[in-house]
Structures are given as C-alpha cells and as structure tokens.
Amino acid sequence: MIQKKAIEKSIAVLAAICFSFLWSTLHAADYDPNPPFGLDQLKPVEVKIELTQKTIKAYQPKNPYNIFINYELGMHCVGFDISYCCVIPPYNSIQAQAVESGSNGENPKLLTPEDKVKLYYYLKDNSYSEGNKMRYWSVLKDVNGNGSLADPGDNMANYVWEHLFIYKDLEGTLPKDWSIKKRIHIGKDIMVPIDAGPSGKPLAGGYLDYAPDNGGNIVFTDSMIPEVKNIAIKLTASNIWDALGLPLTAFNDSVRKGTIRTITDKDFQPYQYAVVELHNDSGKPLIVEGKKIEFFGTNPVDIPNCVMCHSGEGKAAKLSKQAGFTLFEKEYEYWKKNYPDESDYMARLSASSINLLELHDKMFKTTFLKDYNPNASSNRLGSIGSVNCADCHGDNVSGNLQEPRPGTSGYKAVKGRPLTEAIHAVHANFLSDMNDKAGRTVSCQACHPTHWTNPNMNNFDTNPYQIIDSNGNNKYAQADQRIAGGGCYLRRDAHTNPAVHPPFFLNPLGRWYLENVSMRDENDKPISEIRGLTCTDCHNQLSNELYKYDDLDNGVSQEGKTLRNKSVEQIMKTLADGDPQRFLDMADPRVKDGNNPLYEFYNNHKGAVLVKATKDSKGNLKLLGWNAKEGDPVPYEKASGGSDWWLAPAEPKCASCHAAPFVESTGGKYFPIDQPRKYSLYRFSKAHGKIACQSCHESIHGLYPVRAEGEEKTVDLTSHKQALQYSPDGRYAGPVSCAACHTVNGKGVPVQLAGTEYENDYWASVVLLHFMREGDEKLPIKELIQKYPYQKSRQIVVESWK
Numbered sequence: 001m002i003q004k005k006a007i008e009k010s011i012a013v014l015a016a017i018c019f020s021f022l023w024s025t026l027h028a029a030d031y032d033p034n035p036p037f038g039l040d041q042l043k044p045v046e047v048k049i050e051l052t053q054k055t056i057k058a059y060q061p062k063n064p065y066n067i068f069i070n071y072e073l074g075m076h077c078v079g080f081d082i083s084y085c086c087v088i089p090p091y092n093s094i095q096a097q098a099v100e101s102g103s104n105g106e107n108p109k110l111l112t113p114e115d116k117v118k119l120y121y122y123l124k125d126n127s128y129s130e131g132n133k134m135r136y137w138s139v140l141k142d143v144n145g146n147g148s149l150a151d152p153g154d155n156m157a158n159y160v161w162e163h164l165f166i167y168k169d170l171e172g173t174l175p176k177d178w179s180i181k182k183r184i185h186i187g188k189d190i191m192v193p194i195d196a197g198p199s200g201k202p203l204a205g206g207y208l209d210y211a212p213d214n215g216g217n218i219v220f221t222d223s224m225i226p227e228v229k230n231i232a233i234k235l236t237a238s239n240i241w242d243a244l245g246l247p248l249t250a251f252n253d254s255v256r257k258g259t260i261r262t263i264t265d266k267d268f269q270p271y272q273y274a275v276v277e278l279h280n281d282s283g284k285p286l287i288v289e290g291k292k293i294e295f296f297g298t299n300p301v302d303i304p305n306c307v308m309c310h311s312g313e314g315k316a317a318k319l320s321k322q323a324g325f326t327l328f329e330k331e332y333e334y335w336k337k338n339y340p341d342e343s344d345y346m347a348r349l350s351a352s353s354i355n356l357l358e359l360h361d362k363m364f365k366t367t368f369l370k371d372y373n374p375n376a377s378s379n380r381l382g383s384i385g386s387v388n389c390a391d392c393h394g395d396n397v398s399g400n401l402q403e404p405r406p407g408t409s410g411y412k413a414v415k416g417r418p419l420t421e422a423i424h425a426v427h428a429n430f431l432s433d434m435n436d437k438a439g440r441t442v443s444c445q446a447c448h449p450t451h452w453t454n455p456n457m458n459n460f461d462t463n464p465y466q467i468i469d470s471n472g473n474n475k476y477a478q479a480d481q482r483i484a485g486g487g488c489y490l491r492r493d494a495h496t497n498p499a500v501h502p503p504f505f506l507n508p509l510g511r512w513y514l515e516n517v518s519m520r521d522e523n524d525k526p527i528s529e530i531r532g533l534t535c536t537d538c539h540n541q542l543s544n545e546l547y548k549y550d551d552l553d554n555g556v557s558q559e560g561k562t563l564r565n566k567s568v569e570q571i572m573k574t575l576a577d578g579d580p581q582r583f584l585d586m587a588d589p590r591v592k593d594g595n596n597p598l599y600e601f602y603n604n605h606k607g608a609v610l611v612k613a614t615k616d617s618k619g620n621l622k623l624l625g626w627n628a629k630e631g632d633p634v635p636y637e638k639a640s641g642g643s644d645w646w647l648a649p650a651e652p653k654c655a656s657c658h659a660a661p662f663v664e665s666t667g668g669k670y671f672p673i674d675q676p677r678k679y680s681l682y683r684f685s686k687a688h689g690k691i692a693c694q695s696c697h698e699s700i701h702g703l704y705p706v707r708a709e710g711e712e713k714t715v716d717l718t719s720h721k722q723a724l725q726y727s728p729d730g731r732y733a734g735p736v737s738c739a740a741c742h743t744v745n746g747k748g749v750p751v752q753l754a755g756t757e758y759e760n761d762y763w764a765s766v767v768l769l770h771f772m773r774e775g776d777e778k779l780p781i782k783e784l785i786q787k788y789p790y791q792k793s794r795q796i797v798v799e800s801w802k
Helices: 002-026 315-322 327-338 344-364 419-430 443-447 508-518 541-549 568-575 580-587 597-603 693-697 717-724 762-771 781-787 790-800
Strands: 044-048 055-059 065-070 092-100 117-123 209-211 216-221 231-236 240-246 271-280 294-302 551-554 559-561 609-615 621-624 632-635
Touching (some): 065 271, 065 294, 065 693, 092 294, 209 216, 216 240, 231 240, 294 717, 315 327, 315 344, 327 344, 419 443, 419 597, 508 568, 508 580, 568 580, 580 597
Antiparallel strands (some): 044 055, 065 092, 092 240, 209 240, 271 294, 551 559, 609 621, 609 632
C-alpha cells in the first residue's frame, strides 16, 4: 500500500515537471500592462519631461512624505510572564524609512539625519509592560554570578543579554588594545531600564536611531572557537531608522485594568500600532498643509500556545498525568486557591511552565524543580531562579553563540542542541499525528501565536477558523489547515490570501508550488481558488539545500552557480538524486504512513559551511571564505551553538520561488548572519536603490496584500489599513506602488521613464525597480535603461507572470 502511494506521488511529481515545462509556452504573452489600481486619489499635474522636452499629464504622489514602518520579523513569539523560564526574551523593534516624495516630476529622496530630520516613535495605547502586563524586571536572577540575588540589577531583563558586549559604542568600534577586561557587557555594565530594550530605547516613545551604510546597533559576542572572539553582530540593516528590542506585549494600556493575574485570551491585541512622526532636527513636528507627517505600521507580538497542550486537558498534560507528574497540577491549584482574581488562562499558563520544566527534568536529567515549592508566595523555583533556555541551548536570535552560555547562574549549564532545533525536533516527533488531511503538520500554526485582532475570535473553542481548540486538539484533521487561521501566518499573509492575483513572477520551482500546492486541496485535487502555502512549504530542507548549492557571481541576475533558475527536474536530480519521493519530502514534507520528514529534517540537520580553516606559516589559525580552494570546512555549528538556524543559510528565500530580479540582496555585508556569494536575509535586502524590501512589501509573514475579510473575520486589520495609507485609489492594498513616492503617468509609471519603452508598461517598470540595486538610483535615465533594457524586463514579465 505504501509503495503504491509512493508510485502515485512519483507520477504526480513527474506530471508537475511536464506542466512546468509546458507553462513557458502557455504564458500570457499579451499581458495587460496596466496597473492593478486606479489613480482616483491623486491630483493631476502637467509635467515637462527632461528626456523629450514634452509636457504630459501626470499625477502627484498621494503624500508629500511617506514613512514606511515595519518590524524585522513576521511575528515575535514571546512570553510575558518570565517567572519560570525564558525561551526568547521580549524583543520587538520599530524600523522605518522616510521618503520625501517627488512632486512635479522631481526625484524622491530617502531621508537621513543629514537632511536635518528626526523620526519620533511611539506605540498607540501601549506605553509600558512591567507590572500588570509583564513579569520580567521583577523576576530575580543573579546577573554577576556572585551567588546573591540582592545586587542592583539582579533580574532576568539584565541576565538574558549579559553575553553581548561593546567596547565603546554601538557602532562596532573595536580598539586596537582591546582586552576581555575592557568589555562593557549589556545587562551587567549597562543595565536595561524598566520598559526599555537592551539598547536603552524606551517603550513609551522617543527618537529612532539611524543606521548608516554599514548598518547599526553593532554589538559583539564570542564564538565557540576559542581563537575567534569579538564576533560583530549588526542588529540593524543599513539605511534604516530603528528603535531596537522594545519589550512589547500584546496588551493595550486601556485594556489592562486589573493585575497581571486577570489576563485572558480576550485581552490579546497581537498586531500593535507603531506610530512614527517626522520631526525637524530641533524636535518639532514637520507640518505640511496643517497636518503632521505621521504614519503607522504593524508591530506583531504574541505568546506561543504552550498553555493549550501543557495544562488542563491538553495532550501533554494528559500524558504527564499518566506518567505520574503532579507538580503542574499543584501549580494550577495554588493560583486558583489563593488569588480570587486569577483567571483560568493565567493559572493554566503557570501550570504549563511547571509542566515544561517537569518534563525537561525527567527527559534530560536536569534539576530545575529541585527547590520548587508549590506553596511559596514568591520565587517559587527557589535558588534555581527562572530558567533561561539559552544558557544551555545556543540561540542566534539573541546572539548567544556559545554553549553553555558564559555567566550562567542558578544551575550548572551544559552544552545542548541549538534552541530552535531542540524545540522543533521534539515537537515534530511527539506531534507526528497532528496533521491535516493532506498530511501537512498543523503543529506549526498550533504552537505559534494564533490570536486575532477581534477579541471575540480569541475563543479557541468557538472560532471556526482556529486550528486547535482550547486544549490543543487538532480541529483540521479531516480538512485543509490553510483554510484555518489566526496568528503569524495562516489567513494573514499574501501567500495564504485567496484574493491575490497574478503576476506572481515565478521561476520553475515557484510554478511547481503553484500547481502542486497552492492550487490543490487537501485531497490533492486541482481547485480554482488559490489556497496558498503553509509553513513547511518554505521552512524545509529544500530551502537549506538550495542555499548550500549557491555560489553566485551576481545575485540579482543569478549569474554563477545556482539551481534557483533551473527546472524542477534538474533540481530533483541534483538535490534528491532524481528520487521524486525524496524531493517531495524536501519540498512539501508530509507526515504519513510512518514517514516523518519533518522530524528527520530537524533531528539530523547539518549546518552550512561558514568558513574554511587552515594555518599560516607560523601555525596560527587562518580563516578563509566558505568557497576557498584550500582549508578544512568549518560548519556553522562549530562556531555557533545556534548552528545556522534563523540565519541566512537556514531561512527560506524569495529567490527559491520567484524569478530574478525578485530576489534578495547578495550577502556578505552582515557576515556571519549572511555570507558572500549567497543570498542574504529578506530583512537585510534592498532594491530600487537603498529602499528596503520590507518598506514596500512589509515584514515577512505579513506581506502585502494581507488577507482582509472585514472587522469580524480578518486576523490582522492593522497591516491592511497600513497598506491603504499609500494607496493611490483608496482600495489597492498590495505592495507599495510607484505612485506613492513618484509623479506618475496614467499607467502608474514614474514620469522619469517617459519617452522610454517603459512608459506604457507598469509591470515592466516594476521589474526595472527590482533590478535597480544600491547606486543604480543615481544613474541618468539613458544609462539606466541601457543597463536594464525594456525588452529584458518585458521578457521576465512574460515568462514569470504566474
């Protein structure tokens, strides 16, 4: 039976390859060159074109200035009660780029501090965290390791960042006479203020810092290679204004009326409004036509759903009770018995933390609960204190490359697996039966945040779109999880939005995903409405292998060694030895009939090559590029306790499915987060000069157009409303168009291109702006179109329309 299914799958894959081959001959050669929006809200103007000296009718940009706001990740999955453990510390950034629009045919201008401006930020109705929204600074932890919890600054907010340090400033200054004694450690030497991030930026508001061409907020950490110290980590991409690492929660000021004990699911507002104003250099708001220059953006934050399975009647809780674990039930009873205002949600949240620690102690022989007192009124874990997972598990997200982490206190730290690898491998194994009808795991969406904008949709039992109920049970075992929703991805992102329309600008692999995943239901039958992708269609082994194979001369045009512009058949042959089932396990992993490719992926992951190592004539360590012809390969796991997880090698790439130039920037600028001759992370990438991809497309997992189904059904209304700030007709909510910043003609094409073949083809001009990388924006128009000729751009539209 299994063999028969495998054969059927192989036939399906081969059929899809034929489809991809035929697609190139069936594409819409006569595509509609008009834009997908009107120009209703733009003022007409007559503009004289320099190239032709003719005067044409054009349309002014909607706003005199634009501020594009985003968060560098799609959703920060973080707890707010750090009393028991900290998996990932609170950390939400507000990032922005500001543009003075090009009125009357002038060129727009990307604003920097040299323009005598500042960007002021605040979060709407969310000005504090510690207290009735968060326990973090109030959680005691021995920061300096002297065995006392009574020293100033002895709290978790300082403790979790102590492995990061600087020598002078946040600009990456490394003195020639540096020494370990001269290090200034975050959290220990520079304490983190209450309700502020590790760089000192307050949640209540202030001015964004500007990261210059080299990037900003540069801190140091040490690697696992003793000789390699002072690893510079650039936390902010270049040419970005940024408030780094704010301790944001999903709770608005106006909602939090009681103690932290009263929080329920209804209190969550996971898509927070980040507001940014344009000020002059003296700190006064810029006023244009009687209005402040003010825009808002989405800052997503939510809590993982550990509580659903690890307390109450959840699967993990039931198994724990059967195994004789009782402490987590005592934890629940303590809170419900002693505090009349304790909500059931908060009692279960505390119980789930104890359950996790109890299971960890049993499975891995740790002693986190050795001093646990179920009747204690405070410091319930005793001398152990709250557990910081990154003490034993390397974590690249927080810049902790060493295992165990230096400065650990309260328990003896040991070398563990990378944090994300450990969590995902365990859950992929224990939740191998938690799949939808197609065999795709629902545990990604079940575990990651799933709260909605509408508080009435945060009842997990009554919301028909929630993927699990309040005890973590799978509600989509006989359906397609892609029609479920909530939280950081499903029923939110452009990739899961049935209202998206071509062009998608797809390469052969992207067309394979469109035909074999997006346009098929849970029974693998073709459908007419797009279902989109799910988490594991991007976060998978195929993504990793494509990265490892790349050796790019030019990432924008994909010259050099790469498989991303090759046929599915060639990709399968190279990466899966021509085996269709193995390719499927890599590209669209499904858990069925004992086959668990997700567990294999996380459990047997091998990091990409970071560098090659050799020795110089004096016997000293010499590090060379990853593709050097000499030296021994050094994989990421040799240098970082986090391996390559959440860095460029292990993250999905737009370039996997989308045709060039709709690809990330070439890496190396943010090494070791990314690498030369490889693709960088989306959040570090730029196009159209120095414009960040996220400025026009928004953060990953919340890409425009986000799904909008009205006040009641829409997961994230904030991002949808954010897109409308730049809309030329008040309806279009897709990626920011040229008309937001440029004076455009009737086709929505910037008037700078008038007199060229681009002027009547909106989609070809979109290709052009993606071709344009840093420096190209300075070229005269004649040189620009010689470098990127119209026929080449048009050909890309034709070949990659879907």
